[in-house]
Amino acid sequence: MTIRTRRERERAEREQLIVTAARKLAESEGWSAVTTRRLASEVEYSQPVLYSHFKGRDAIMAAVAVEGCGELATALRAARTAAKDERGALAALSRAYTDFARERPALYDAMFTHAVDLPFATPEAPAALHEAFDELRLAVEPMAVDGDDPVLLTETYWASLHGLATLTRSDRLPPEAHDRRLALLIGHFASTH
Amino acid sequence: MTIRTRRERERAEREQLIVTAARKLAESEGWSAVTTRRLASEVEYSQPVLYSHFKGRDAIMAAVAVEGCGELATALRAARTAAKDERGALAALSRAYTDFARERPALYDAMFTHAVDLPFATPEAPAALHEAFDELRLAVEPMAVDGDDPVLLTETYWASLHGLATLTRSDRLPPEAHDRRLALLIGHFASTH
DNA sequence: CGAGAAATTCTAGCAGCGCTAGCGAATCTG
DNA sequence: CAGATTCGCTAGCGCTGCTAGAATTTCTCG
Numbered sequence: 001m002t003i004r005t006r007r008e009r010e011r012a013e014r015e016q017l018i019v020t021a022a023r024k025l026a027e028s029e030g031w032s033a034v035t036t037r038r039l040a041s042e043v044e045y046s047q048p049v050l051y052s053h054f055k056g057r058d059a060i061m062a063a064v065a066v067e068g069c070g071e072l073a074t075a076l077r078a079a080r081t082a083a084k085d086e087r088g089a090l091a092a093l094s095r096a097y098t099d100f101a102r103e104r105p106a107l108y109d110a111m112f113t114h115a116v117d118l119p120f121a122t123p124e125a126p127a128a129l130h131e132a133f134d135e136l137r138l139a140v141e142p143m144a145v146d147g148d149d150p151v152l153l154t155e156t157y158w159a160s161l162h163g164l165a166t167l168t169r170s171d172r173l174p175p176e177a178h179d180r181r182l183a184l185l186i187g188h189f190a191s192t193h
Numbered sequence: 194m195t196i197r198t199r200r201e202r203e204r205a206e207r208e209q210l211i212v213t214a215a216r217k218l219a220e221s222e223g224w225s226a227v228t229t230r231r232l233a234s235e236v237e238y239s240q241p242v243l244y245s246h247f248k249g250r251d252a253i254m255a256a257v258a259v260e261g262c263g264e265l266a267t268a269l270r271a272a273r274t275a276a277k278d279e280r281g282a283l284a285a286l287s288r289a290y291t292d293f294a295r296e297r298p299a300l301y302d303a304m305f306t307h308a309v310d311l312p313f314a315t316p317e318a319p320a321a322l323h324e325a326f327d328e329l330r331l332a333v334e335p336m337a338v339d340g341d342d343p344v345l346l347t348e349t350y351w352a353s354l355h356g357l358a359t360l361t362r363s364d365r366l367p368p369e370a371h372d373r374r375l376a377l378l379i380g381h382f383a384s385t386h
Numbered sequence: 387c388g389a390g391a392a393a394t395t396c397t398a399g400c401a402g403c404g405c406t407a408g409c410g411a412a413t414c415t416g
Numbered sequence: 417c418a419g420a421t422t423c424g425c426t427a428g429c430g431c432t433g434c435t436a437g438a439a440t441t442t443c444t445c446g
Contacts (some may be wrong), residue, residue: 007393031306035431035432035433036432036433036434037431037432038445044302045395045396046395046396046397047396047433047434047435048395048396048397048434048435048436049395049396050434051433051434051435052394052395055435056347056433056434057432057433062206112360113306113359120363120364120365120366120368121364121365121367148377149373152370152373152374152377153377154389155360155366155370155374156353156357156374156377156378158356158360159353159356159357159361159366159378160349160356160361160378161354161356161372162350162356162359162360163351163352163353163354163355163356163357163359164349164352164356166306166355166356166359167305167348167351167352167355168352170308170313171313171314172305172314173313173314173348173352175342177345177348179343180342181345181348181349181352184341184345184349185349185353188381188384189381190273191381191384228401228402228403229404229405230403230404230406238424238425239424239425239426240404240405240406240425241405241424241425241426242423242424242425243405244404244405244406245423245424249404249405250404250405259389279389
């Protein structure tokens with residue numbers, strides 16, 4: 001029994017090793033550099049070992065994405081709770097969100113750009129994902145007026161942040177005006193505050 | 194001279210054939226199905242012919258993207274000019290934009306999601322791209338208040354539409370509430386109209 | 387302790403990818 | 417019609433994700 005648990009623990013550790021290596025490699029050289037061969041050599045195992053942990057390359061990306069959601073949630077919470085009023089909280093959270101996307105592009109892509117078969121807008125979605133969305137909701141909710149559905153409003157605001165983050169990072173929007181676009185967005189969503 | 198022009202015309206026709214085939218293939222089976230071998234067989238030439246027209250696979254995607262921009266501009270113009278007032282124009286254009294992304298996902302990805310080395314936010318950007326952005330601007334501009342920079346406001350609104358389109362299409366936002374999210378967005382950007 | 391069973395990891399390989407060198411055929415020039 | 421030039425082809429390189437089956441290690445039990 002103890003042997004079984006030890007082996008299971010070692011297996012879990014190796015799985016974490018793989019996810020960490022994949023993430024590190026993606027962050028430093030982009031997802032195109034994360035090949036199964038390269039990743040296998042990085043963790044000092046052979047290729048097929050990866051497939052005993054994950055269904056395929058995409059499943060590894062999904063695991064990295066879930067990790068990223070947890071960190072995004074943490075970053076958003078820190079920004080939100082440090083602000084002194086509701087509008088300040090929304091501004092700080094928005095800044096934290098787009099900073100996260102800019103500074104960890106590979107992680108962000110795995111989470112929100114790359115096609116990945118994670119359940120999202122359902123209860124079965126990973127807890128970390130719900131946490132990140134809840135942080136958004138806590139900052140956006142206070143801006144709701146009269147009949148606004150808070151969840152729908154949060155989804156809409158999230159989409160705006162996501163659009164700004166992705167279009168700016170791919171140079172489809174000039175980066176130097178990012179702050180002013182963010183201010184415009186906040187201005188329109190928090191006009192009554 | 195006439196021989197030269199004839200050959201140039203034939204070359205241009207073949208190039209268009211490639212772009213059209215690439216687009217068709219991408220729309221029906223996704224970009225992952227657009228391999229150089231498959232595309233070559235589709236146009237009934239050998240692989241290396243593609244490389245005499247385009248630098249590589251990405252350049253073919255870029256050509257498809259430019260075509261897509263032209264069609265998006267057309268769709269946006271039709272929606273905008275058919276509306277009877279400014280707010281209606283913004284609503285119609287927004288709907289047309291997200292419809293375009295939903296109905297032509299591969300085309301939309303080539304234009305705005307896939308990393309592609311097209312000049313975007315510069316004067317050297319393809320004319321079709323400027324046309325599409327101008328359509329957005331013409332609909333958004335009337336919503337600007339006092340000191341708002343119309344271009345920045347357009348960029349911000351575009352980002353919001355882009356975020357809604359991409360997150361909805363990848364099932365990261367529940368599709369059935371798309372209309373209500375769009376209404377919320379318009380409500381916040383056109384609050385004074 | 388040591389042989390058989392079971393679990394695990396590795397080697398080797400498949401089919402397909404983007405891309406290119408270099409040869410043969412078709413076309414144009416004088 | 418011969419020589420030069422352009423053109424498109426065949427063949428191949430190094431890579432990809434993924435997997436079958438052999439080989440090795442680990443555990444079980446007489």
